[in-house]
Amino acid sequence: MKKAIMLILIAASVWGIPYSIGQSVVPLDLQDQHGKRTAFKVMPKTLILAYEKETAATVNEFLNGQVSGYLKKYNAAFVADISGMPNFITEAFALPEMRKYSHTVLLIRDEEEGLKFPGKEEKITVMKFNGNVVASITYMSTAAELKTAIEQ
Numbered sequence: 707m708k709k710a711i712m713l714i715l716i717a718a719s720v721w722g723i724p725y726s727i728g729q730s731v732v733p734l735d736l737q738d739q740h741g742k743r744t745a746f747k748v749m750p751k752t753l754i755l756a757y758e759k760e761t762a763a764t765v766n767e768f769l770n771g772q773v774s775g776y777l778k779k780y781n782a783a784f785v786a787d788i789s790g791m792p793n794f795i796t797e798a799f800a801l802p803e804m805r806k807y808s809h810t811v812l813l814i815r816d817e818e819e820g821l822k823f824p825g826k827e828e829k830i831t832v833m834k835f836n837g838n839v840v841a842s843i844t845y846m847s848t849a850a851e852l853k854t855a856i857e858q
Contacts, residue, residue, distance in 0.1 A: 727842060754785065770807060
């Protein structure tokens, strides 16, 4: 039985099947916009994911309007998947702009890492965790929806 479970987990990681509700996940180990590594032993309660420029802009605008320590207060983290962005664009334009933010933006730069997380076109993904187990996955479009999701 253990071998069957291991094979399923390996297959899921190889074929890029996104995490789903009830699934145990490997905690994140990513660099932020300043190159600082963040390794969670346990996933934050709330994980906010953006896969597109427009959804990331909505999240960043919202977070820029919050008090310092907002994400920490709600045990939340923001992750932007920039794996599809050409390296030149990332280094020359995206990172310098992101470094202006007062909040931390964890960056997925490896496409395979990004495939582990669910997403929908033009939506912000919010995942809730109980420890390292996915408790819920929701998709939203507005800052108001995001605020409610983070503060729950």
